[in-house]
Amino acid sequence: MGDSIDDLSERLLAFARARDWEQFQSPKNLAMALAGEAGELLEHFQWLTEAQSADLSPEKRRAVAHELADILSYLLRLAERLDVDLIAATHEKIAINEVRYPAERVRGDARRASEYED
Template sequence: MPDSLDQLNARLLAFARERDWEQFHSPKNLAMALAGEAGELLEHFQWLSEQQSAELSAEKKRQVAHELADILNYLVRLAERLDIDLLAAADEKIAINAARYPADKVRGDARRASEYGDEDTSLDGSA
């Protein structure tokens, strides 16, 4: 991706300001818009088999790409409004998940951390 998140944020901020839309970009409204776009993304996969979802036509893939772009744009705007560094937050969350789901204990198992039961309390966050 040629643009950084900072460059994308600058472009989105300029876009909103040129249209006097920043007044509508409260964290609540951006979160709601983000959820709406995620729903639109889901519609493209509803009722598809696993295989069909992995083998989208060129046109369907373009439509999915546009939904992903909408999601990214709202996410970047929301992070900007809340003064959250998305890359730092992602790094922190990866570290948290690595601790919650040690690879040697969960490899090939898609259960949530809370579903591992008493076999290892470090997976449910209580350790």
């Protein structure tokens, strides 16, 4: 069992195929499941202070880890179904954001790109 994204994606694909679940894992359904899991992750942080959110109990940290794993699993399945190379897409998006948010212009300021005056 490898630790690469490709290895994990292949294991998830094999898991789905062994259960004949690919028929249910359309891009639409996977995107919806991904959003649902993100909501479940948010529930663990709802009503916590900033400090509490950074200092989770071991039990809460494990539950959060499982939600993150669910999110990653659905993300990888969606990328596989749409033939998206997540590593390449992420590198491309970082390059775009480096142009949209030049460090010397936005350092310490978390506004959206459209909120900066030219």
